[in-house]
Amino acid sequence: MKKFGIGLSIAALLTVAACGSEGANEAANADSESSNGNNEETSESNNDSSNEAEENDTENNSDNAEADEEAEEVNNEVNEDTEEVTDEVAEEGWETSVGETVENEGGTFTLHARQDDIDTAETGPVVMEIEQVNAASGELSPDLAAMMETENIEYVQMDITVENTGEEDITFYASQATIATSTGEQLESDMWMSDHIDGEMMSGTSHSGSFFFILENSNAEDIENVRITWSAPHDEDFNDIGEEVDIEVSF
Template sequence: MKKNYLFVTIGLVSAITLSACGGGEDTNASDKNNDTEQETTENAEKGSASDESESEVNVEEETDGDWEYQVGDTNEDGSLRLLARNDTSETIETASISLDFPQVTVAEVVEWPADLADYYDFEPTGVIQIDVEVLNSSEETINFYIGQATITTSTGEQLEPDFLSSDHIGGEFIGSVNKSGSVRYMLESSDPNEIEWVRVLVDAPHDENFESVGDDIDVQIDF
């Protein structure tokens, strides 16, 4: 099972989440055998009608994919609505750093929780989340600050990460290690429904002597 959080607020104040799950739970051999025998009996009784029904279920599962929440869905408390998702980005490599974006999402704020008024001096129109996976293939210590990436949007906003709701992804990679997490950005003025792309900009990785060892990251994610 894989799980992503569209938006997790600070501390114990509140939690607004949209998750994604794939696959299923393991079962033991006895359960599987019993299920198989039962399914065989039912299919024999239902005949061609059962085959047709099974075909329809398979089509539905293929359409839904691995994501529990689809575009247009709201989270459990109705605070956010998922507007767009991109999970097809290719791996980016610079020096010994490999960077993946398993999921980039745009959500609109349906109702901003009153609990957050003390922590923000504005009410965002939407939330952009970038899920990241970073691998350092070198045995040397490399500094790469994906958690401080700047983004720009097709609607004309330039945004810095919202550190209160983002995961802490330390910039120091001591040897061959990997890190993952979610970086979140609060839209301040533009309509999230109008976002067509997000541009992600990250400074090049550097070594312990603060010398650049790769190229800056500048990639556009389309929706």
């Protein structure tokens, strides 16, 4: 039967065309009707499957569109929040305001005073921008407290950028400033906490750093002004090529 069925399906048209017998025609017609019926069922089944697939695709596309809209809304909210924070920082100029307490890996710190409107200091070929001087106190983290051998700290911070605008290499010790506070303390920067600026400054170079002066006998919140001095720069023959820098910063 398997061979017959195969033979019939392949030879149906040959039988009709070549033999022309009545039985062959009937068999061929029956087979044709059966084949047409199967084709119609298959077509309907395929159409149903195709319609279901189209419906599923439409639903998936709709879900994806909704998800994209939700994601876009979240991104817009995040961007708006970021812009607000950026605008606040840009408006105030500093991330931390006077009187604010912040916490980081070093501990918890309170900013008591800040001055950032300070004239540019010039001596010989040296130009110094003092970005800020502030007075702050802090409760140190255990690791930093162990290193500093104290749990609490009162200090003055100074941020500067210094440039040798001359055509010759010079020596200027920007990191060796001395300060005198209105509370009566004379201090030099703490070498462990402060940045280092090399005293040998090549022509046309610029350097930046933060320097910390640890108060020993007074509180940062009591400081009203600070006097800051630097020795004059000198050339390779140790001749001064400028004046000593001596400025006062009031909070």
